[in-house]
Amino acid sequence: MTAASVRMGRFLTYRVAGWGTLLIALGILPWFGISPNLTRLLFTSLVWIITSVAWNLLGGFAGQVSFGFAVFYGLGAYTAAMRISAGIPPLAAFAIAGLVAAIASVLIGLPTFRLRGPYFAIATIGVSEAMRVLMTNLSFTGGASGYRIAEPGPFRPLEHYYTALGFAAMAVVISALIHHSKFGLSLQAVREDQEAAADIGVNPLKAKLIVHLLAATLTGIAGGVYARYAAYIHPQGVFGFHTSVAILLMPIIGGAGTVAGPVIGGFVYGLVQEELVAAFPQFHLLLYGALLIVIILFEPQGVVGWLGKLRSFIERIWRKSAAASVG
Amino acid sequence: MDTADFANLLVSALLLAGIYAAMSVGMTIVYGVMKIVNLAHAGFLMLGAYFVLELYESWNVDPLAGSLLAFPLFLLAGMLVHWLLVKRIPVSDQPTLASLLLMFGLWLVLQNIGYLVWGNSDRSILTTRTLSSLHVGPITIPTVRLMVFIPAVCSLLLLEFVLRKTWYGRAVRALMQNRYAGRLAGIPVEKMARLTFGVGIGFAGAAGGLLAQLYSFSPDFGHGFLLRSFVIIVLGGLESFWGAAAGALVLALVETFSILVLPAGYQPAIAFSLLVLALILLPGGIAGIFAKKQRWA
Numbered sequence: 223m224t225a226a227s228v229r230m231g232r233f234l235t236y237r238v239a240g241w242g243t244l245l246i247a248l249g250i251l252p253w254f255g256i257s258p259n260l261t262r263l264l265f266t267s268l269v270w271i272i273t274s275v276a277w278n279l280l281g282g283f284a285g286q287v288s289f290g291f292a293v294f295y296g297l298g299a300y301t302a303a304m305r306i307s308a309g310i311p312p313l314a315a316f317a318i319a320g321l322v323a324a325i326a327s328v329l330i331g332l333p334t335f336r337l338r339g340p341y342f343a344i345a346t347i348g349v350s351e352a353m354r355v356l357m358t359n360l361s362f363t364g365g366a367s368g369y370r371i372a373e374p375g376p377f378r379p380l381e382h383y384y385t386a387l388g389f390a391a392m393a394v395v396i397s398a399l400i401h402h403s404k405f406g407l408s409l410q411a412v413r414e415d416q417e418a419a420a421d422i423g424v425n426p427l428k429a430k431l432i433v434h435l436l437a438a439t440l441t442g443i444a445g446g447v448y449a450r451y452a453a454y455i456h457p458q459g460v461f462g463f464h465t466s467v468a469i470l471l472m473p474i475i476g477g478a479g480t481v482a483g484p485v486i487g488g489f490v491y492g493l494v495q496e497e498l499v500a501a502f503p504q505f506h507l508l509l510y511g512a513l514l515i516v517i518i519l520f521e522p523q524g525v526v527g528w529l530g531k532l533r534s535f536i537e538r539i540w541r542k543s544a545a546a547s548v549g
Numbered sequence: 550m551d552t553a554d555f556a557n558l559l560v561s562a563l564l565l566a567g568i569y570a571a572m573s574v575g576m577t578i579v580y581g582v583m584k585i586v587n588l589a590h591a592g593f594l595m596l597g598a599y600f601v602l603e604l605y606e607s608w609n610v611d612p613l614a615g616s617l618l619a620f621p622l623f624l625l626a627g628m629l630v631h632w633l634l635v636k637r638i639p640v641s642d643q644p645t646l647a648s649l650l651l652m653f654g655l656w657l658v659l660q661n662i663g664y665l666v667w668g669n670s671d672r673s674i675l676t677t678r679t680l681s682s683l684h685v686g687p688i689t690i691p692t693v694r695l696m697v698f699i700p701a702v703c704s705l706l707l708l709e710f711v712l713r714k715t716w717y718g719r720a721v722r723a724l725m726q727n728r729y730a731g732r733l734a735g736i737p738v739e740k741m742a743r744l745t746f747g748v749g750i751g752f753a754g755a756a757g758g759l760l761a762q763l764y765s766f767s768p769d770f771g772h773g774f775l776l777r778s779f780v781i782i783v784l785g786g787l788e789s790f791w792g793a794a795a796g797a798l799v800l801a802l803v804e805t806f807s808i809l810v811l812p813a814g815y816q817p818a819i820a821f822s823l824l825v826l827a828l829i830l831l832p833g834g835i836a837g838i839f840a841k842k843q844r845w846a
Binding site: 285287333334336337338339340341343344345347348349351352355356358359463467474506507508510511512513514515518519522 | 586634637638643644645646647648649650651653654655656657658660661662665772776779812814815817818821822824825828829
């Protein structure tokens with residue numbers, strides 16, 4: 223075995239160990255009697271992390287920036303809500319929610335993936351807004367007044383928390399597997415140069431459709447998990463433009479195209495957002511807009527990029543001091 | 550539907566088309582010269598609306614004069630934005646995601662500054678014109694719509710004159726066709742880009758002031774109009790002024806006449822659906838249809 227592959231193997235072990243520690247920490251955290259408010263914040267963050275990781279599959283790995291993930295989130299929320307109200311077990315309802323979102327992703331992707339870059343982004347705004355108007359007017363979903371979920375039994379916050387944690391872990395695993403696979407490389411090729419990717423045997427449309435479908439399924443499930451927790455959803459919320467914007471901002475701020483970035487972005491958004499909304503209900507997006515500008519201009523890899531720079535800075539200092547002590 | 554109804558709808562569609570064209574022309578010119586999809590356009594439309602409102606409420610400046618005043622001020626603001634932000638992203642012949650996201654970030658910032666300053670309640674500008682109307686035979690024309698239509702069309706004609714007859718206009722048209730050839734011919738590309746961005750934002754500010762006289766607004770004001778502007782410039786083939794005017798007319802006609810067949814609740818979906826359809830089916834805009842036919846013939 224070469225030194226490089228040993229280093230690589232150790233590196234991967236560190237990563238798996240890191241993720242595992244995080245998962246276990248989040249898993250046992252509720253045993254320490256954390257406040258209901260913190261449980262709620264963590265639950266919200268976990269739901270956001272699912273969507274953020276999902277968006278990153280398409281937007282980060284494949285470079286297709288979509289402003290339309292509220293479509294999948296909303297469809298998932300409504301599907302799960304109506305299935306649960308019909309008496310179907312929640313996990314089955316989430317699966318159906320994911321399925322509906324997946325079907326929608328193909329219907330949306332087939333025409334819009336003919337468009338490149340910014341044109342695709344703008345088309346997704348159109349799709350998402352048209353969907354919101356449609357859902358505001360449909361009568362069988364309750365229209366603009368929203369939909370209330372009738373789920374028998376007491377409200378168990380921890381059950382919601384562990385559901386969200388499980389799906390978030392699933393999302394991260396999917397994201398990491400794609401990132402380190404041949405499929406991930408083909409997505410990266412599509413992101414960097416679609417023509418060149420097609421020349422070396424990647425089918426760009428197929429690759430984009432598959433990753434869109436995966437992302438939509440996860441986002442639909444996240445919408446369902448949220449809907450069951452919230453027990454009341456309405457089109458301006460789950461289908462709202464701000465939902466699409468949130469799902470887009472988190473992974474970009476955390477670090478688009480990385481595995482850890484969207485998780486960091488989701489955590490930060492989930493935890494900070496609630497406080498910001500409470501403190502400044504009107505203009506909480508000011509900070510994120512400014513952050514987005516800074517990231518686009520200076521550090522496309524967001525928080526992960528900054529952390530990387532910080533690490534290499536520390537390593538440089540450490541190496542210097544080590545060299546000094548030897549000398 | 551009798552002819553009087555039809556004529557009324559037609560006139561209101563035409564009046565709407567004028568302001569739609571003025572609203573989207575700023576985006577067209579920025580896209581044409583710099584290949585930037587300016588999402589922040591919406592933010593400047595909103596700021597233009599509040600600028601005119603503040604002038605009207607504080608100093609009783611007529612909203613029409615206010616819109617006129619907005620132009621130079623927003624032009625300077627646009628040049629500042631270009632100098633601070635836009636010139637820092639790499640230039641490209643194709644619109645890039647970086648520029649799209651940068652302008653989106655700027656829009657978020659502007660919108661939330663709007664919330665910070667003016668809160669989220671709906672505001673509107675009421676003048677003596679707001680409720681009066683003119684009667685020409687069987688046709689009723691709301692005065693305020695006409696008084697907004699006239700400056701909108703005049704500004705477009707003025708822009709067209711500048712683009713046709715001045716050195717600046719010729720340089721802009723050259724850059725829209727080919728940036729490199731323009732640079733070789735001695736056009737100071739960066740300076741022109743800054744000025745053009747300013748002109749685009751100037752139009753956004755003035756159009757925002759005009760729109761504010763027709764609709765109530767909040768800091769989220771630009772949102773619906775941004776998407777309409779997209780529809781218009783996409784229908785117009787993205788880089789052509791007459792295309793944009795034609796696109797504005799098409800959108801205004803479709804929106805106005807759709808009330809005959811669609812429930813009012815679905816009205817906003819028209820622009821959004823048209824946007825997706827136009828992007829996918831008409832990559833060259835309306836003009837593209839004719840160009841294709843010519844090529845086939």
